[in-house]
Amino acid sequence: MLRRPARALEVVLAERPRLAASIAAADHSWQLAGILALCTAVASLPYGFVLGAASFWKVAVLYGGSVLLCLPSLHVFGAYLGSHLQPVQNLALSLVVASVAALFTLGFAPVVWFLEATMAQGDWIDAGDASVALLAGALAAGLAQLTRCAGLDRLLLPCRSSRWVLVAWQALVVFVALRMARALDLLG
Amino acid sequence: MSLGRHGALAQLAATAAGGGLYGFAIGAGKNLTYAWRSAVKFPLLLLGTAVLCAVACFVLARFLGAPLRCLDVQRAAFGLFRNVAVMLGSLSPVSLFLGRTMARPDAQSLGGYPAFVGVNMLFLALAGSVALVLQARTLLVAHRVPWRRSAAVVVSWLLLSLLVGGQLAFWLRPFFGIASLTGEPPFLLGDEPTVTGARNFYEVVWQFVTGADPGDYTRGR
Numbered sequence: 001m002l003r004r005p006a007r008a009l010e011v012v013l014a015e016r017p018r019l020a021a022s023i024a025a026a027d028h029s030w031q032l033a034g035i036l037a038l039c040t041a042v043a044s045l046p047y048g049f050v051l052g053a054a055s056f057w058k059v060a061v062l063y064g065g066s067v068l069l070c071l072p073s074l075h076v077f078g079a080y081l082g083s084h085l086q087p088v089q090n091l092a093l094s095l096v097v098a099s100v101a102a103l104f105t106l107g108f109a110p111v112v113w114f115l116e117a118t119m120a121q122g123d124w125i126d127a128g129d130a131s132v133a134l135l136a137g138a139l140a141a142g143l144a145q146l147t148r149c150a151g152l153d154r155l156l157l158p159c160r161s162s163r164w165v166l167v168a169w170q171a172l173v174v175f176v177a178l179r180m181a182r183a184l185d186l187l188g
Numbered sequence: 189m190s191l192g193r194h195g196a197l198a199q200l201a202a203t204a205a206g207g208g209l210y211g212f213a214i215g216a217g218k219n220l221t222y223a224w225r226s227a228v229k230f231p232l233l234l235l236g237t238a239v240l241c242a243v244a245c246f247v248l249a250r251f252l253g254a255p256l257r258c259l260d261v262q263r264a265a266f267g268l269f270r271n272v273a274v275m276l277g278s279l280s281p282v283s284l285f286l287g288r289t290m291a292r293p294d295a296q297s298l299g300g301y302p303a304f305v306g307v308n309m310l311f312l313a314l315a316g317s318v319a320l321v322l323q324a325r326t327l328l329v330a331h332r333v334p335w336r337r338s339a340a341v342v343v344s345w346l347l348l349s350l351l352v353g354g355q356l357a358f359w360l361r362p363f364f365g366i367a368s369l370t371g372e373p374p375f376l377l378g379d380e381p382t383v384t385g386a387r388n389f390y391e392v393v394w395q396f397v398t399g400a401d402p403g404d405y406t407r408g409r
Contacts, residue, residue: 006258013250100251107244111352114240118359118379118388125390141251 008039012099016149019096024155029088036095040064043102046109050116058184059105063098063139066177070094074169081161093156096149097173101142108134128188135186139177143170203270206277207231211363213280214308217287218365225375226363233360234269237353241265248344254333264323265345271319279311305364320346358389
């Protein structure tokens with residue numbers, strides 16, 4: 001995938017069974033986590049640059065930072081409630097959220113550039129509001145992809161309590177991402 | 189299934205011709221200046237929307253599970269806009285007739301202008317819906333995408349196109365010529381506020397949805 005970056009997009013977005021199996025197998029978890037992290041960093045760059053040259057890193061930090069901050073809780077609560085995943089597997093699982101969200105921002109980058117260029121500082125809705133909506137939509141897509149991936153392999157969700165851990169963890173990610181967006185001044 | 193350079197040029201030409209014809213027809217309701225300007229702007233609206241949404245359409249298609257290559261997605265998305273342009277082009281004689289025969293707006297009243305705009309919005313909705321169904325069927329058959337998934341992909345494209353195309357249309361307005369009621373008609377109004385004070389498409393929608401009184405929006409600009 002490193003030799004063919006377009007493959008990363010395919011695997012992360014479309015080949016959910018393969019992605020879920022790779023995370024569950026734990027054979028190449030570090031490589032997978034590295035690829036997902038790289039995907040997050042690179043795919044979020046265009047959107048970041050549209051927000052401003054000095055802000056190019058903010059989208060990657062928004063998604064990557066938020067899931068990394070929540071990673072320990074996923075691992076610890078998961079372990080207590082029946083999951084046998086190693087930390088690096090949980091890392092890869094978390095980075096699915098960030099990488100999918102980043103890939104969505106890659107698609108949204110031309111759109112947000114256009115909105116920035118054509119929407120004046122509106123009194124009710126401006127380009128900043130539209131950008132927040134797109135960033136939220138991208139995060140929602142990432143969380144949905146995590147749910148779909150986790151549901152594909154029994155090792156990732158071994159019991160009912162693991163599902164609840166995942167749901168609660170996603171709520172935590174949303175909360176942290178909101179705070180992160182405020183801290184990064186992405187909410188306008 | 190490969191679409192060569194000639195095929196792509198033919199698609200582009202069909203979009204420009206259909207969109208241009210329709211643009212000319214809706215602008216001619218006001219005068220020839222608007223007709224020619226709308227003939228240029230309407231294809232720009234369709235092509236601009238397709239270009240701006242191109243990458244996002246691919247990401248959405250893959251996310252929703254349609255096994256399409258990037259090229260397939262671009263072809264399908266541009267095909268959607270070409271179909272819309274061609275269908276609207278076929279409605280251009282009707283629009284031209286309605287525009288030339290409507291009660292003219294003047295300083296006291298809008299005359300038949302609201303009805304004219306309404307009918308054209310209906311045409312747009314009709315062309316968009318038919319093109320959508322056609323594209324969903326093409327995806328279903330040519331790429332063996334299950335019906336439900338195919339519909340989800342096309343609906344997501346439609347929503348994205350509406351959100352982006354709506355703002356592009358707002359920025360490129362006027363198409364119908366109402367702005368020339370006073371003064372020299374501009375080629376495009378960009379982010380100039382509407383009579384209700386909205387400065388972008390989303391504010392127009394917001395005002396419409398909340399049923400807000402336009403009088404609330406006087407902002408001294």
